[in-house]
Amino acid sequence: MNMNTFDLNLLRVLDALLRERNVSRAAERLSLSQPAVSNALNRLRELLDDPLLVRVGRAMQPTPRALELEAPIRDALQRIGQSLAGGDIFDPARSRQRFTLALTDYVEALCMPHLLESLGSAAPGMGLTIQHLTPTLPAEALDKGNLDLVLGRFEELPARFQRRPWASETLRLLARRGHPQVDGTIDLETFLGQRHLWVSGGQTKGMVDQWLASQGLKRQIAYTTPNYLQAAHLVATTDLLTVLPTRLAAYFAQLLPLQVLELPFDVGQFHLELVYLAQRERDTALQWLVERIVEAAPR
Secondary structure (H helix, E strand, O other): OOOOOOOOHHHHHHHHHHHHOOHHHHHHHHOOOHHHHHHHHHHHHHHHOOOOEEEEOOEEEEOHHHHHHHHHHHHHHHHHHHHHOOOOOOOHHHOOOEEEEEEOHHHHHHHHHHHHHHHHHHOOOOEEEEEEOOOOOOHHHHHHOOOOEEEEOOOOOOOOEEEEEEEEEOEEEEEEOOOOOOEOEOOHHHHHHOEEEEEOOOOOHHHHHHHHHHOOOOOEEEEEEOOHHHHHHHHHHOOOEEEEEHHHHHHHHHHOOEEEEOOOOOOOOEEEEEEEEHHHHHOHHHHHHHHHHHHOOOO
């Protein structure tokens, strides 16, 4: 293949196709027509002597050759973009970049007041969009560039991701004041005899239920919600119990008729981490934001 005659715009098309795995969405991402993207894919297939993406059912799956090219092409395009924007020089005071983060409402409450104050003075033109973080790592969204970074608890990560420690936390039990079975303390038998609420986005169910399973025990989860705020209000008005991070439990106990209790067993700490694609360690704007988020961690 002669690089002197190779149309480098085709690499943008391939990158979009590998992100979206769909011709129509790739065309929308590139502001091109669908026939133009289909034509570019056909040219790429001919030039690289590989089908690159093949249809499996309704989806398009990349070939091994395409997966081999994905990271180098994306890295090269990012470097070109940074060079055109002024090389590695990043001026936060003049930045108009937007970043998309995924996190729980608990982490949002912990991090954002300090972070927004920092951005307001150092990078007033920078924008943030928050998406709700599910209990599992949104790897595909990070790979496609739909997310810039996530902040949460993750036990295992694929090698293509970088992680930065952010904060450590413990767990406490919340019950309403005046609960007929719970008053100040709770033993394991009473804990197991109650109905529980689980915050599905909280990423801490595993800690409690793994310990219980190791003892051959199981609790009854009667209600599941993705929101910490809703969880606290429901526990304050019912006989449900819920397990929340310690800082959040103490905060809600100041606002609502709730009591905070030690768990009747020790599950230790859990650790919150910032996660992003390792290849974006050269993205000076993102790394600047990462440092500000680290500075905004609770002490």
